[in-house]
Structures are given as C-alpha cells and as structure tokens.
Amino acid sequence: MRLKTLVASIVGSILLLNFFLLSFANAQIDCAKIKNYKDLRKQGGCDGEIHHLIEKRFADIFGVDPDIIPSICLTKxxxxxxxxxxxxxxxxxxxxxxxxIQTIIKVFTEIYNDNPCIIKKLLKFLEKNLEKKIGSKLYKKLIQRIPKLFPQNAIEPIIRRIYIIVFWYEVYSFFPQFDENFCSDANVIKAEELFAESQILAQDNKQEAIKKLSGSYFFIGYAVYKKMETYISSPSKEVVNVFTEKKEFYSKWAIELFKKSLELDSNNPYTYLYLGNTYSAIGSKNDAVVNYQKSIHYFKQQGDTKFSEPIEKMIINLK
Known part of the structure; x- marks a missing residue:
C-alpha cells in the first residue's frame, strides 16, 4: 500500500486552478488523433512514434493496462x-x-499547458477509469454531491470535479472494497467535505489545508474502523473464520488511513487513540500501547485530561 506524499495532496491545487482559468485560450490541437495506445498500433499509419500522453511507467498508479492510456502519433x-x-x-x-493521482495531474497540466485538448482528454480518461473501478451507479451519486461540497463561486466547476475524482481515487487506493452504504456513511461524507475544504484553502492557508486533509483521512479511517468493530466478536463458532478474515481486512485499511492522517498531522490524540484501538482489536498489543501513550501525551498537551484515566486502564489491560 503506498502512502502518498504531502506535496502530492496539496500543491497541485494552485497549478490546476491557474491552468484552467488562464490557458484554455491557447491553440487547440486535433483531438481526433488521440486514441488509446493499442488502437493506434492496430490502425498503423503512424509515420513517427506513438507517445503515451501519460507515460506507461505510471500505469500502476491508476491500475490500468498501458495499452489503454490515451496516446498520439508524434515525430521522433x-x-x-x-x-x-x-x-x-x-x-x-x-x-x-x-x-x-494529483501529482500526475499536476505534471501533465504543465507538460501540455499549451494543449488544453490533451488535458481534457486525460481528465476524461481518469474519470472513466474511476467510474469503471467503483461502478457507474455509485460514481454518478458521488458526482451529484459536488454542488453541496463547494460554494458555487469558490472554485471553477471543472476543478470541483477533479478534486472529487482525486478524493475517490485516494480512497480507492487505500480501501479498494466499498459500497453505496459505505459512501453514504456520515463519517465518509465528513471526510469528503474536509477534503474539498482543504483544496480550497490550499491557495491561501496551507497549514489549515493540511489539517483539513489529515482530518479527511481520519474520518475515512474511522468509517472503516467502525465496520471492523462489527467483526470483533464472533457470535458463533460456525462463522468465527469469516469474522476473523473480515476483521483483519478492515483493520488493515483502518491502520493505513490513520497512519496517513498522522503523516499530515502528528499531534492529533484522537488518531492515536483509534489507531491504538485498531491494533488492540487484532492483538498487536505493543503497537496498541505505543499509540495509546501518544494519545495520552497529546491530550494532556491540549489540556484535556478526561481521556487519560480510561486510556491508561486500557494499557494496563493489555499488559
């Protein structure tokens, strides 16, 4: 599981906004010549060389076959x-x-900044690829949430769409199995809102944007954690193996998401608390204790001592 860098999550915002607001007046190219790599090879007739508009070395980031990446015939x-x-x-x-995903978007908007037609094609490709991954029905519901996530005049409509595409690519990369109920969970919607806010703030208040982004990962992780909780105790011997498998599956993704949140904001006591709870649920006692202790430390740092005693009791029970 990859853990994406902070630069990938925040920095692309300003570039994307500037690009879409300023560069669409530039000269268009013939978009009819853009096809996927496989089709261009099949049809032949390319006097030069076929260029993947997103280099094939990045295909795994999107989880696609390099042969379906939009490409074009160029001179050598x-x-x-x-x-x-x-x-x-x-x-x-x-x-x-x-x-x-956002790093790749940032790069191709700069590389093709005089060819808006290419940018549009690549964004459409990303959108279709995401729709294929999570299903058309669910994807359409997520897209319908866009107007509620962004103030109408806060940001260009196409940028809103890109941010939601990026958000759900991020979620999918951490937690590849989710359904309509999961996406309608109040914690997931909160995460989506925080992500949108982080992207708007990125241009004017980077520090606050980072906190919002960290919160976004926390709430996604918490939603996964809540699903894991339903499999902590098996109701019968007949389903114990199923429950163990489910618990391990959800705990893995909850841990990844909580860790990602802490990469961005390492002072949040709640994230350490629920990361500790997750480790405790799967029997990783040492990891649980370490995170519980950090949680107590940061709660005290914030002047909040009401959690210290119950967390200390949890630590004692693990020893």
Whole structure:
C-alpha cells in the first residue's frame, strides 16, 4: 500500500486552478488523433512514434493496462521532447508507487499547458477509469454531491470535479472494497467535505489545508474502523473464520488511513487513540500501547485530561 506524499495532496491545487482559468485560450490541437495506445498500433499509419500522453511507467498508479492510456502519433523529435519533459518532472528510477493521482495531474497540466485538448482528454480518461473501478451507479451519486461540497463561486466547476475524482481515487487506493452504504456513511461524507475544504484553502492557508486533509483521512479511517468493530466478536463458532478474515481486512485499511492522517498531522490524540484501538482489536498489543501513550501525551498537551484515566486502564489491560 503506498502512502502518498504531502506535496502530492496539496500543491497541485494552485497549478490546476491557474491552468484552467488562464490557458484554455491557447491553440487547440486535433483531438481526433488521440486514441488509446493499442488502437493506434492496430490502425498503423503512424509515420513517427506513438507517445503515451501519460507515460506507461505510471500505469500502476491508476491500475490500468498501458495499452489503454490515451496516446498520439508524434515525430521522433516531438516524442523525445515530451519524454524529456516527463523525465524532468519525475526522473526515471523514482519510487513511482509513492506518487499520487494529483501529482500526475499536476505534471501533465504543465507538460501540455499549451494543449488544453490533451488535458481534457486525460481528465476524461481518469474519470472513466474511476467510474469503471467503483461502478457507474455509485460514481454518478458521488458526482451529484459536488454542488453541496463547494460554494458555487469558490472554485471553477471543472476543478470541483477533479478534486472529487482525486478524493475517490485516494480512497480507492487505500480501501479498494466499498459500497453505496459505505459512501453514504456520515463519517465518509465528513471526510469528503474536509477534503474539498482543504483544496480550497490550499491557495491561501496551507497549514489549515493540511489539517483539513489529515482530518479527511481520519474520518475515512474511522468509517472503516467502525465496520471492523462489527467483526470483533464472533457470535458463533460456525462463522468465527469469516469474522476473523473480515476483521483483519478492515483493520488493515483502518491502520493505513490513520497512519496517513498522522503523516499530515502528528499531534492529533484522537488518531492515536483509534489507531491504538485498531491494533488492540487484532492483538498487536505493543503497537496498541505505543499509540495509546501518544494519545495520552497529546491530550494532556491540549489540556484535556478526561481521556487519560480510561486510556491508561486500557494499557494496563493489555499488559
């Protein structure tokens, strides 16, 4: 499971906004020439070289076959020029799995900043790919939530759509099995709202944006944690194996999400508390104690001592 960097989560916001507001007046290219790589190879007739508009080395980030990435026929010189640009932004040999969807969007908006047609095609590709991953019915419901998440005049409509695409790609990468009930959970909706707020704030108040983003991961993690809780105690011997499997599945993703939240804000006592609870549920006593102790520390730092005694009792019970 990859843990994405802070830069990937925040920095793309400003670039995306500036790009869409300023560069669509630039010259268009013939979008009819853009097809997926496989189709371009099949049809032949390319006098030059076929260029993946998103380099194939990043296919795993989206979970796609390189053959379906939008591509175009270029001269050898044009192809080399674009390849060099990609290499400048993301050198070869880098740990690609640590990159995020938003990092890739940031890079291709700069590389193709004089060709808005390419940008539109790539964004449509990302949107369709996400829709395929989570299902059309659920995807349409999520898209319908966009007007409620963003003030009408706060940000351009196309940017709102991109942010929600990015958010659900992020969720999918951490927690690949979710359904309509999960996406309608109050904690998930809260996470979505915090993510949207973080992207709007990123331009003016980066520190607050980071806290909002951390909160977004916390609430997604908490929603997964609540699902895990339903499988902590098996009601009968007949289903004990099923319950154990489910508990391990949900605990894995809850831990990843809580850790991601702490990468962005390492002072949140609630995140340490629920991370400790998750470790405790799967029998990782040492990890649970470490996180409980950190939780107590940060609660006290905030002048809140009411949680100290019950958490200390949980620590004693684990020893």
């Amino acid at each position: 010189e044009e192809h080399r020029s674009y390849t060099n640009k990609w290499r400048e932004y993301i050198p070869y040999g880098k740990e690609y799995n640590n990159l995020s």
